[in-house]
Amino acid sequence: MNHAVNEPRSYLDAPYGVASWLLTKDHKRIALLYLISITVFFLIGALFAAGIRAELMTPEGDLFTADMYNKLFTLHGVVMVFFFLIPSIPATLGNFLVPIMCGAKDLAFPKINLLSWYLYLIGATLTLGAVFMGGVDTGWTFYTPYSSMASNTNVTLAAVGVFIAGFSSILTGFNFVVTIHRMRAPGLTWFRMPLFLWAMYATSLVMILGTPVVAITLLMVGAEAALGFGIFDPRVGGDPVLFQHLFWFYSHPAVYIMILPGMGVISELVAAVSRKQIFGYSFVAYSSLAIAIIGFLVWGHHMFVSSQSIYAGLVFSIITMIVAVPSAVKTFNWTATLYRGSITWESPTYWVIGFIGLFLVGGLTGLFLGAMGLDVHLHDTYFVVAHFHYIMVGGGVMAFLGGVHFWWPKMTGRTYPETLGKISAVLVFVGFNLTFLPQFVVGYLGMPRRYHAYPEEFQILNVVSTGGASVLGIGYLLIIGYLVASMFKPRNATANPWGATGLEWDIPSPPTTFNFEIDPVVTEDAYNYAGRAQKTGDN
Amino acid sequence: MHPAHENHGGHHPMLQHHFFNMGQQLEASILGMWVFLVTEVMFFGGLFMAYLLYRTLYPAAWLAGSHELNEVLGGLNTVVLICSSLTMALAVRAAQVGARMAQIVNIILTMGFGTTFLVVKYYEYAAKFEHHLVPGAHFDPTREPAQQLYFSLYFMMTGIHALHMVVGLGIMAWILYGAWKGHFNAEYFAPVEIAGLYWHFVDIVWIFLFPLLYLIGKHQ
Numbered sequence: 001m002n003h004a005v006n007e008p009r010s011y012l013d014a015p016y017g018v019a020s021w022l023l024t025k026d027h028k029r030i031a032l033l034y035l036i037s038i039t040v041f042f043l044i045g046a047l048f049a050a051g052i053r054a055e056l057m058t059p060e061g062d063l064f065t066a067d068m069y070n071k072l073f074t075l076h077g078v079v080m081v082f083f084f085l086i087p088s089i090p091a092t093l094g095n096f097l098v099p100i101m102c103g104a105k106d107l108a109f110p111k112i113n114l115l116s117w118y119l120y121l122i123g124a125t126l127t128l129g130a131v132f133m134g135g136v137d138t139g140w141t142f143y144t145p146y147s148s149m150a151s152n153t154n155v156t157l158a159a160v161g162v163f164i165a166g167f168s169s170i171l172t173g174f175n176f177v178v179t180i181h182r183m184r185a186p187g188l189t190w191f192r193m194p195l196f197l198w199a200m201y202a203t204s205l206v207m208i209l210g211t212p213v214v215a216i217t218l219l220m221v222g223a224e225a226a227l228g229f230g231i232f233d234p235r236v237g238g239d240p241v242l243f244q245h246l247f248w249f250y251s252h253p254a255v256y257i258m259i260l261p262g263m264g265v266i267s268e269l270v271a272a273v274s275r276k277q278i279f280g281y282s283f284v285a286y287s288s289l290a291i292a293i294i295g296f297l298v299w300g301h302h303m304f305v306s307s308q309s310i311y312a313g314l315v316f317s318i319i320t321m322i323v324a325v326p327s328a329v330k331t332f333n334w335t336a337t338l339y340r341g342s343i344t345w346e347s348p349t350y351w352v353i354g355f356i357g358l359f360l361v362g363g364l365t366g367l368f369l370g371a372m373g374l375d376v377h378l379h380d381t382y383f384v385v386a387h388f389h390y391i392m393v394g395g396g397v398m399a400f401l402g403g404v405h406f407w408w409p410k411m412t413g414r415t416y417p418e419t420l421g422k423i424s425a426v427l428v429f430v431g432f433n434l435t436f437l438p439q440f441v442v443g444y445l446g447m448p449r450r451y452h453a454y455p456e457e458f459q460i461l462n463v464v465s466t467g468g469a470s471v472l473g474i475g476y477l478l479i480i481g482y483l484v485a486s487m488f489k490p491r492n493a494t495a496n497p498w499g500a501t502g503l504e505w506d507i508p509s510p511p512t513t514f515n516f517e518i519d520p521v522v523t524e525d526a527y528n529y530a531g532r533a534q535k536t537g538d539n
Numbered sequence: 540m541h542p543a544h545e546n547h548g549g550h551h552p553m554l555q556h557h558f559f560n561m562g563q564q565l566e567a568s569i570l571g572m573w574v575f576l577v578t579e580v581m582f583f584g585g586l587f588m589a590y591l592l593y594r595t596l597y598p599a600a601w602l603a604g605s606h607e608l609n610e611v612l613g614g615l616n617t618v619v620l621i622c623s624s625l626t627m628a629l630a631v632r633a634a635q636v637g638a639r640m641a642q643i644v645n646i647i648l649t650m651g652f653g654t655t656f657l658v659v660k661y662y663e664y665a666a667k668f669e670h671h672l673v674p675g676a677h678f679d680p681t682r683e684p685a686q687q688l689y690f691s692l693y694f695m696m697t698g699i700h701a702l703h704m705v706v707g708l709g710i711m712a713w714i715l716y717g718a719w720k721g722h723f724n725a726e727y728f729a730p731v732e733i734a735g736l737y738w739h740f741v742d743i744v745w746i747f748l749f750p751l752l753y754l755i756g757k758h759q
Contacts, residue, residue, distance in 0.1 A: 231589060
């Protein structure tokens with residue numbers, strides 16, 4: 001290729017214009033489109049959360065009516081789960097990095113990739129439409145008969161929005177599976193792949209196997225609400241618990257859609273910040289697959305108290321303990337990688353440490369809830385709320401932000417002020433713990449979730465929680481502030497600011513449209529930091 | 540497994556820029572269709588799960604519901620779809636060897652069989668409306684309520700299947716256009732191949748639906 005004559009331009013510059021972005025087939029541009037859209041939905045979801053925390057400042061239900069409060073937590077859940085967390089890492093960092101880490105020019109199906117973004121937008125718009133038409137009050141789980149018979153709001157519209165957004169998620173997973181199978185560069189064997197690719201592969205399996213099931217389930221609810229088909233209607237013999245089974249068959253694995261990509265990000269970051277080959281590479285790789293597979297067999301632990309047979313509950317409880325093992329393998333291997341590593345205290349390091357701590361708490365409290373007896377006490381209390389926020393926000397969002405901080409120079413060609421990066425990581429960590437640690441206590445003491453009023457003795461813990469949420473909010477706004485500000489500065493990022501290994505660090509920041517000027521050939525294992533140090537030493 | 544760079548000199552006009560060569564592009568398309576079909580299996584799987592549960596709970600309602608279906612028309616449609624699978628396979632073969640006329644004829648035959656299926660289905664559905672077997676407010680009140688579950692699942696399963704047939708006919712029309720233009724040959728036949736995979740999948744769904752819905756209690 002004649003790059004001497006015609007210097008290839010970065011993907012951000014070539015070509016210009018709004019249409020060139022909205023009709024782009026470049027996976028990197030689609031990643032940025034997704035990044036902007038999910039940030040918008042993150043802010044919308046956060047707004048609903050702010051409403052919830054404001055209401056819970058006082059024991060009386062004084063700020064919002066009970067109905068309004070129902071809508072707030074429903075919309076917070078729906079928006080955050082379906083329009084932020086599920087697409088967060090796969091559709092942004094995954095879209096950007098999967099082809100580059102494979103050494104490919106693009107995903108296998110670039111047009112389908114663009115289609116997935118439009119489906120996401122259509123689904124999100126319909127669901128927002130439901131908000132403006134009066135909101136949804138079923139909780140994000142859309143349980144029947146709330147959603148089919150008892151609800152007087154716009155459940156069908158919101159469900160159609162989630163249904164459509166589900167296809168965007170299927171298409172992303174579908175694209176990743178084919179790309180990782182068929183488009184890896186020569187020499188890039190499965191066990192030379194960066195662990196982020198393994199994590200994205202496992203996530204994609206969950207997306208393509210789980211999402212269709214929730215799609216057909218929502219369709220059945222729609223047929224019931226709109227056509228009177230009564231599949232979950234007890235009046236004709238239908239079983240509402242069947243809905244819960246089908247729903248959790250997807251929605252429990254969906255937890256892994258939200259956390260597995262984060263684990264992949266952390267595996268990359270932990271090796272880079274400790275300048276070391278990751279400890280037990282193949283165990284970390286296989287544990288991603290193990291989580292994806294075993295994760296499909298534990299959904300019944302959401303239903304210990306909903307008329308499920310006690311023997312089924314027992315089996316689900318045991319498998320739930322087993323699914324914790326691969327997560328523990330990863331956590332041990334990350335700490336073993338940090339052990340005696342040459343740790344550099346750059347901003348990604350702060351996110352890594354924060355993630356490991358919060359994910360640990362989230363994971364261990366998950367075992368409390370997986371234990372059948374204890375779950376009867378903790379079910380539907382704030383303990384559950386605290387637990388899954390530790391996994392999804394403490395784990396998922398910390399990893400997402402860590403990944404954004406790590407790859408921001410690659411994606412945009414800009415750097416952000418390191419000090420602010422570190423301050424925001426600390427703010428988010430402290431704010432997060434202040435928000436959710438008290439909720440474990442208040443939940444254990446018996447405060448149920450999803451009520452806008454509560455007994456007075458819980459007030460002090462709820463005030464701490466609301467105060468913490470404000471700190472958390474400031475942390476997030478700070479990040480959005482300095483990252484957006486960096487876009488208005490000149491491009492100053494070097495190709496490899498962290499001294500990390502990986503194909504993405506061998507190409508310019510930001511990359512050119514087709515990623516590689518010369519098709520790459522991979523000749524070494526991932527995270528060959530020792531080899532790289534050797535080479536630099538020799539030179 | 541890894542595509543070599545043998546094709547860099549003269550690019551095939553149908554080679555997309557991000558693939559090394561036609562072989563990699565073909566393999567990616569075929570794997571893509573298989574992955575898509577896996578999602579389809581899971582999609583229909585939810586309905587089969589509901590079917591399994593309710594048939595176990597309400598065997599009598601399932602028997603009574605099944606007696607209302609016309610197994611002759613259902614059987615006819617099964618034969619029609621199996622024939623369409625044959626012509627589809629012949630169309631793929633014709634594309635692989637680049638026989639343009641054989642592609643066109645076989646795709647048209649496939650579309651003919653597909654349309655026949657939908658016409659028969661239309662008459663079956665119309666009969667259900669006449670006999671008040673559509674679940675909801677107008678369902679025959681003399682029947683036990685659980686039969687509504689049977690017919691809810693009957694309409695959802697066959698309805699979504701029929702929708703897949705309609706989409707399939709659209710895909711066939713697009714393939715027919717390509718075949719007419721002579722696009723497909725030994726080097727480039729991926730669209731016909733993956734359209735064929737889709738078509739066979741939709742047929743196989745029917746092969747499961749027919750006995751599960753039409754033939755309950757027929758062996759007694």
